[in-house]
Amino acid sequence: MHKLDRYCLPSTLKEAVAELNAPGRKAVLFGGGTLAVKTLPPSADTAVDSRLLKLNYVKTDSKYLTIGAGTTFTELLEKPAVKTWASGILHQAAFAISSRMVRDMGTLGGNLVRPYPYNHFPCLLLALDAQAVVAFKGKTQTVPLAELWSPKLMPLLGTKAILTEVKIPASSKNLSAIFEKFSKTESMWESYAIVTVAMEKKAGVCRSAAIALGSAVPTAMRFPKAEALLAGKTIDETLAEQAAAQAAAALPKLTQPEKADYVRGLVQVLVRRAILQAFAK
Template sequence: MKNNIRQFCFPGSAKEAAALMNKLKGKAVVVAGGTRLSRALLPSVETVIDLADLPLKHVKADKKWLRIGALCSIAELEKSPLLAKWAGGVIAQAAGGWSNALARSMGTVGGNVSRAHPHNSLPPVFLALDAVVVCSDGRAEKVLPLAEILEPAMMRQIGTRYIVVEVCVPAATRTWSAALARLAITKTSWEAYTSCVVAVDRQDGSVRSARVVVGSVLPRATRMGKAEAVLEGKPCSEASARAAEAALCAELKELTGGAEAKAYACQVSGVLARRCLVQAFQG
């Protein structure tokens, strides 16, 4: 691949890396796992800022947060003992179901979140667990809900103005019951027809609150607010799951403008959501 790279930089901190990126602006590219760099590199890029050696590979929990460093590989999440027990192990499951083993060993949390292609597996599960993202512009850190990071205007600033430092999941979600499912050609296919993640906070056999997230169907992972509203305060039952399925299908049909090409994905999304909810209710 022909390029105009003149130098490689190895900053000692996220702050230093972000400051350098902002100084060089469009003439620099930030590299973590390198999966994106292997596919495309703009002619204007003369400097590669390599983040690989930064101390951002942690998976740890305190009283307020589960903290996942931006440089953790997807494979490391899959194998984490802490994540295997968090919210029914849904983060580890999402990591293990993403693409192939080579991609999982190279791809990072920061890249999967900040370049949130509709088929990436982590944005839906982090969105379902109310995650926030810590970013740095070299001067100060900024904490934003993941939903804001996924907005196109903000996403354009990741890798140009901000660097992702870590993803934080509220400690309260540790005991939530969660489940995920996806429909793809094969288990290791990166692209999927649809994917669904649900997370339920249960109390005395009823739904105190719920998160229902769909990936792949829309341009970015999206919470299904109508399905969540149907579930709130309802018993953890098959009937509640079916009501949420109907609400989700109606909402997705509206969001896709009733496009015929999306009709199958909308229908399957509802089925997956129902199955995930039944699993979460029983978990």
């Protein structure tokens, strides 16, 4: 049973991090709250509300598309830059999230730091080589996105440290990209697989490709060997199938191991299809 007996509404990031690290307290950060309520540790006694931290923003410059961790999915959908970046897959992924109510409340930060394999943005942002900015007590650190889910950092997020923003390289702006989610219904959260393929093309050749998978595996992952098969080549059905087979063969522990044969076959089909669609764009 949860026994939250203290509520904090800090107005600065420094104050918020200090509250999370208050001696003798077990504090938890709340953003949109759509996932935090499901993962709240029984030992938590302090709620730190992030609503005044002004972490809801989208900025662009010559180096990055920067999205504040407190940005809701509805706010993402309203930003012109998001609608066109990397073939519009950020906009597509945000729109595909459950219902309008969840999109109004849920935040990008929560989607990344709460340990659910079905979240859309870990897979997508991994394919775009995004970086994460994390505020600790006394310092701020920028790390590759995948480090958020490391055993060292994950337990600290929302309890000792705060994800403040995500930085997507400007080099990904014009990539040919595909985001595909396969579930029983279009709005269903617990999907079988989420695949993102982001490709740089020139003169009918794939110069580089990123293939990322979520939902089917507990933690979003890339497939470097499959990506290497595509680099520097003109992609056809045969090559796409080879890369997809390589990805399926590299799958580790699955989210639904009782459906392993089905999921592996599904991932192979989705990856092959996404590769061909990205190359054809």
